[in-house]
Amino acid sequence: MDRVVAAELLRTMWRIRLFEERVAQLKRSLQVHGLIHLSLGGEGVAAAVCRQLRDSDAVYSGHRAHGHAIAKGAPIDGVMAELMGRKDGICQGLGGSMHLVDTAHGFMGATGVVGGNLPLALGTALTQHLTGTDNVTVVFFGDGAVQAGHFNESINLAALWRLPVIFVCENNGMAEFTAREEHSTIERVSDVVAPYGFERITVNGSDVPAVYDAFGDFLKQARKGAGPYLLECVTYRRAGHYEGDPEKYRDPVAEQEWAQRDPLARMTARAITEGWVDEPTAGAIERHAAAEIEEAVRFARDSPFPDPELSAKLVYAR
Amino acid sequence: MTELDNDKLVWMFTQMLRIREFEERVKRTFEEHPGVIRGHTHLADGAEASIVGSLATLKPGDQLMATYRCHGYPIALGTDTKSIMAEIYGRKDGLCGGYGGSMHLVDPERGFMGTSGIVGQGIPQATGLAFAAQLRNRSHPPQVVLSFFGDGASKQGAFHESLNLASLWKLPVVYIMENNNYNVATRSEQEDANAAAGEPLSRKAAAYSMPGVTVDGTDPIAVYEAVGAAAGRARAGDGPTLIESKVYRLSAHGNIIAPPGVPLHYPEHEAITVFGNRAEYEAALRGDPVPRFRARLVEQSVLDQARADEIAQGVRDEMDAAVKFALDDPFPDPEAAAKIDYVYA
Amino acid sequence: MAREIPYIAAVQEAIRVEMERDPTVVFYGQDVAPSDEDPLVQAFGRQRVRVSPISETAEIGMAVGLALAGYRPVVELLMAEFMLVAMNQVVNEAPRLRYMSGGQVKVPAVFKAGYGFTAGWAGQHTGSIYGMFMGFPGLKIALPSTPADAKGLMAAAIRDDNPVCYLINYLLVLEHGDVPEGEYVVPFGEAAVRRAGSDVTIVATGWTVGKALAAAETLKAEGIEAEVIDPRTLNPLDTATILSSVEKTGRLVVVDQGTRHGGASAVIASEVAEHGFGSLKAPIAQVTALDVTVPYSEPMEAYVLPNEEKIAGTVRQVLGEAPVAA
Numbered sequence: 001m002d003r004v005v006a007a008e009l010l011r012t013m014w015r016i017r018l019f020e021e022r023v024a025q026l027k028r029s030l031q032v033h034g035l036i037h038l039s040l041g042g043e044g045v046a047a048a049v050c051r052q053l054r055d056s057d058a059v060y061s062g063h064r065a066h067g068h069a070i071a072k073g074a075p076i077d078g079v080m081a082e083l084m085g086r087k088d089g090i091c092q093g094l095g096g097s098m099h100l101v102d103t104a105h106g107f108m109g110a111t112g113v114v115g116g117n118l119p120l121a122l123g124t125a126l127t128q129h130l131t132g133t134d135n136v137t138v139v140f141f142g143d144g145a146v147q148a149g150h151f152n153e154s155i156n157l158a159a160l161w162r163l164p165v166i167f168v169c170e171n172n173g174m175a176e177f178t179a180r181e182e183h184s185t186i187e188r189v190s191d192v193v194a195p196y197g198f199e200r201i202t203v204n205g206s207d208v209p210a211v212y213d214a215f216g217d218f219l220k221q222a223r224k225g226a227g228p229y230l231l232e233c234v235t236y237r238r239a240g241h242y243e244g245d246p247e248k249y250r251d252p253v254a255e256q257e258w259a260q261r262d263p264l265a266r267m268t269a270r271a272i273t274e275g276w277v278d279e280p281t282a283g284a285i286e287r288h289a290a291a292e293i294e295e296a297v298r299f300a301r302d303s304p305f306p307d308p309e310l311s312a313k314l315v316y317a318r
Numbered sequence: 319m320t321e322l323d324n325d326k327l328v329w330m331f332t333q334m335l336r337i338r339e340f341e342e343r344v345k346r347t348f349e350e351h352p353g354v355i356r357g358h359t360h361l362a363d364g365a366e367a368s369i370v371g372s373l374a375t376l377k378p379g380d381q382l383m384a385t386y387r388c389h390g391y392p393i394a395l396g397t398d399t400k401s402i403m404a405e406i407y408g409r410k411d412g413l414c415g416g417y418g419g420s421m422h423l424v425d426p427e428r429g430f431m432g433t434s435g436i437v438g439q440g441i442p443q444a445t446g447l448a449f450a451a452q453l454r455n456r457s458h459p460p461q462v463v464l465s466f467f468g469d470g471a472s473k474q475g476a477f478h479e480s481l482n483l484a485s486l487w488k489l490p491v492v493y494i495m496e497n498n499n500y501n502v503a504t505r506s507e508q509e510d511a512n513a514a515a516g517e518p519l520s521r522k523a524a525a526y527s528m529p530g531v532t533v534d535g536t537d538p539i540a541v542y543e544a545v546g547a548a549a550g551r552a553r554a555g556d557g558p559t560l561i562e563s564k565v566y567r568l569s570a571h572g573n574i575i576a577p578p579g580v581p582l583h584y585p586e587h588e589a590i591t592v593f594g595n596r597a598e599y600e601a602a603l604r605g606d607p608v609p610r611f612r613a614r615l616v617e618q619s620v621l622d623q624a625r626a627d628e629i630a631q632g633v634r635d636e637m638d639a640a641v642k643f644a645l646d647d648p649f650p651d652p653e654a655a656a657k658i659d660y661v662y663a
Numbered sequence: 664m665a666r667e668i669p670y671i672a673a674v675q676e677a678i679r680v681e682m683e684r685d686p687t688v689v690f691y692g693q694d695v696a697p698s699d700e701d702p703l704v705q706a707f708g709r710q711r712v713r714v715s716p717i718s719e720t721a722e723i724g725m726a727v728g729l730a731l732a733g734y735r736p737v738v739e740l741l742m743a744e745f746m747l748v749a750m751n752q753v754v755n756e757a758p759r760l761r762y763m764s765g766g767q768v769k770v771p772a773v774f775k776a777g778y779g780f781t782a783g784w785a786g787q788h789t790g791s792i793y794g795m796f797m798g799f800p801g802l803k804i805a806l807p808s809t810p811a812d813a814k815g816l817m818a819a820a821i822r823d824d825n826p827v828c829y830l831i832n833y834l835l836v837l838e839h840g841d842v843p844e845g846e847y848v849v850p851f852g853e854a855a856v857r858r859a860g861s862d863v864t865i866v867a868t869g870w871t872v873g874k875a876l877a878a879a880e881t882l883k884a885e886g887i888e889a890e891v892i893d894p895r896t897l898n899p900l901d902t903a904t905i906l907s908s909v910e911k912t913g914r915l916v917v918v919d920q921g922t923r924h925g926g927a928s929a930v931i932a933s934e935v936a937e938h939g940f941g942s943l944k945a946p947i948a949q950v951t952a953l954d955v956t957v958p959y960s961e962p963m964e965a966y967v968l969p970n971e972e973k974i975a976g977t978v979r980q981v982l983g984e985a986p987v988a989a
Contacts, residue, residue: 033961034783035788082959085960091959096959098785099786111787147478148748149474149479149720152477152525153474155511156473159511160509160511176694178697179697185485185486185526186527191524191525192525195522195524305960306962308966309966310958312953315954413765417762417766422763424763424768426731432764439755442723442727442728443724443728445721445724446726446728446729446732449728453711453734479718479720482716482718482721483715487713659766661761
């Protein structure tokens with residue numbers, strides 16, 4: 001961690017934070033429609049992980065993918081346009097929030113079916129292994145995916161074939177509307193994979209330097225062809241499962257608790273303390289990100305809706 | 319836990335022999351009456367100690383589900399072997415009227431609630447039986463469910479999901495993995511990360527907060543004790559256990575799969591045909607659980623040779639009669655296939 | 664006594680009434696009553712009302728086991744697509760066990776899910792995939808289009824001794840309608856004639872019933888009287904009512920929210936083509952979704968789906984009042 005990295009992480013985190021808050025507004029005013037799952041609270045993990053990856057590394061995500069896509073390099077104007085269903089969206093308006101793809105930056109896709117991305121990640125990791133590159137695959141998923149059968153099938157195979165895949169679990173203690181204790185007797189996801197004997201670690205997902213370092217260690221080894229690895233980041237899901245979720249199932253969020261766990265607030269404070277950035281720079285990063293978001297919204301609004309006939313194309317590859 | 323008295327030990331030996339003799343008859347049918355058995359059969363020879371040791375722990379009202387390698391369970395539970403053989407031969411007086419065949423035996427009255435032909439898919443169903451047992455909360459004695467499956471199934475998502483749920487809800491189920499080290503023609507080390515690391519598969523239990531126990535599945539008493547302890551846990555409301563029962567199947571995975579016109583038969587074990595490891599197979603034959611248990615009981619004076627021979631003769635007669643019955647039994651009326659009553663309740 | 668309640672409340676009411684009536688009915692699934700304050704938990708306790716993790720194979724497989732053991736589970740799967748994760752249990756286990764056992768066992772289970780929420784839920788959450796289930800004998804399929812049917816068909820599903828895919832259309836959840844109080848059962852296999860007419864038979868499912876009725880009103884002004892039939896259940900399918908209607912009208916338009924191939928409309932159309940050929944004065948026409956994954960962007964999403972205009976236009980074609988599109 002140094003000033004360059006810290007500044008870039010803050011920049012990515014602000015872009016995600018402000019993007020998501022803006023999307024929430026747009027959803028409420030019906031300019032973005034459908035099922036939207038916000039990455040508020042997950043900015044640190046997305047930034048810390050993806051900052052260390054190249055375009056040729058593959059990242060897969062789940063339904064809560066905006067932060068990962070942005071951190072991996074998907075253009076925010078293209079993502080905003082996608083969410084607004086416009087022709088200049090990164091998927092030409094065909095996919096939407098849960099189906100973002102940007103292969104140019106290695107963002108291989110999001111999926112709407114919990115854990116459905118795990119086996120896909122194995123496939124990409126296998127090709128990386130077979131072709132002998134030092135590229136790696138990262139797959140993001142939540143603690144809810146861990147109870148799905150395909151999680152276990154993927155873990156066994158990844159361990160058996162020693163694939164260069166890094167499983168990054170954002171354990172926010174909630175799966176949809178129920179708490180983890182209603183889903184499993186095992187609190188820590190890293191304990192669920194314990195029988196398979198590969199390297200795993202649990203870190204505080206709000207502590208961005210800790211996530212950065214832990215992931216960095218695994219990444220170094222994975223680039224040499226080793227694997228798999230599991231990085232469990234304990235995070236806090238700031239908002240409801242989806243935008244509009246009345247959250248009857250949670251106690252009202254204590255502002256003090258959020259302040260403790262807000263990765264962005266913590267990273268800013270730490271960066272200033274460590275001298276990686278000063279306050280004016282931190283402020284400038286935030287303002288710059290805000291301007292980028294507004295530009296993205298303008299871009300999206302200016303983009304026309306797709307020609308409906310586009311929907312009948314692209315079903316098959318030629 | 320009750321000590322095993324002589325009667326029970328003799329019962330266990332008898333059931334093991336009955337399973338062995340039955341399975342031998344199935345295998346022989348391919349040679350002696352080609353064309354009579356169609357499709358795919360899977361034999362339990364080598365697993366008798368594990369099956370009987372497990373079933374010896376059952377109390378009235380308990381239930382179980384198994385895989386397509388299912389003949390042994392209803393045999394030990396007392397289902398008429400004539401009807402089982404007739405089912406395998408596709409005859410009208412088969413256990414399921416000829417509708418199911420070798421892989422889909424079911425005898426609900428004796429607690430054998432069925433099988434699945436798809437690896438691992440019976441595990442969640444057995445978990446559902448345990449859920450029902452919990453709902454009933456029967457306490458005299460509390461009901462337990464045994465879920466039998468193979469090591470191949472432990473890679474299936476169904477295994478993971480079921481064990482997690484059973485543990486979370488403390489369902490009264492005992493998961494019995496009969497690990498014969500092969501999944502058809504693949505060795506466990508080729509497909510299981512734990513096996514590849516030389517670890518017991520019972521280690522998987524740690525991911526579900528339940529005890530994982532590995533037991534010698536060729537020793538019926540060891541199995542009885544392990545399953546009995548697990549059943550006791552379940553009956554007491556303490557939840558499920560994973561038991562890895564190590565066995566060696568003495569036949570190939572099943573008879574060959576071939577299109578009509580090609581005679582079906584049992585090839586040699588995959589250890590030989592795929593891996594060229596005859597030594598492994600022969601060592602397993604030397605460790606055959608059935609004659610070993612007989613010898614042990616004779617040595618401990620639970621049985622004498624004369625009695626053992628008498629039992630063996632009785633079993634052979636029973637199984638010969640089963641074959642004869644099945645060969646003579648007519649086929650079902652073809653129109654029975656359209657019996658709407660069996661499509662819909 | 665009937666009173667107006669929304670479709671979604673009617674479904675819940677059926678579950679509650681049946682659970683009161685029959686202690687073997689059990690309800691569980693993802694996010695089912697996570698809070699102990701939930702009325703179902705308050706009424707029936709945590710044994711019979713449970714929340715389960717994201718484990719479709721286990722959730723559906725357990726339902727099979729529960730059913731074999733004499734209980735009547737209702738499993739909340741949320742979205743029909745999640746049944747695909749456990750496809751084997753839904754189509755290759757639950758509906759087959761009775762038959763393979765020679766009638767010894769039965770599997771009374773309800774797999775409850777929503778479908779067809781074309782409101783930007785995108786490709787994996789917006790399908791109408793039930794058509795494929797028609798190919799699995801032993802598996803019943805109910806598609807309520809009104810609040811009363813939502814209640815009555817759920818009650819029938821729970822009382823049925825067979826596995827049932829009970830699918831609610833998400834676009835209908837807030838529709839209000841008269842729903843009888845207390846026990847109320849709508850039998851399976853009885854189509855409802857939603858509107859009588861003599862010029863054309865429109866068979867429509869789920870959410871498309873409302874669209875067909877709206878098209879019928881438009882057509883009425885043009886002097887065309889359409890008969891609108893809602894099959895309510897795809898299995899069992901009330902072909903007798905459909906055939907007798909076609910005998911009267913001589914023309915059939917089948918409307919379904921799913922795709923053209925491998926869907927419900929194809930099955931219905933083929934039944935009438937074969938058994939009602941003599942009555943037909945024009946070829947049968949189908950109004951279905953395009954054979955594409957449902958796209959996210961609103962105008963594209965609307966483009967691929969059936970709608971009132973497409974239905975009315977197709978009716979005009981079969982009446983020879985508009986050229987048939989290639």
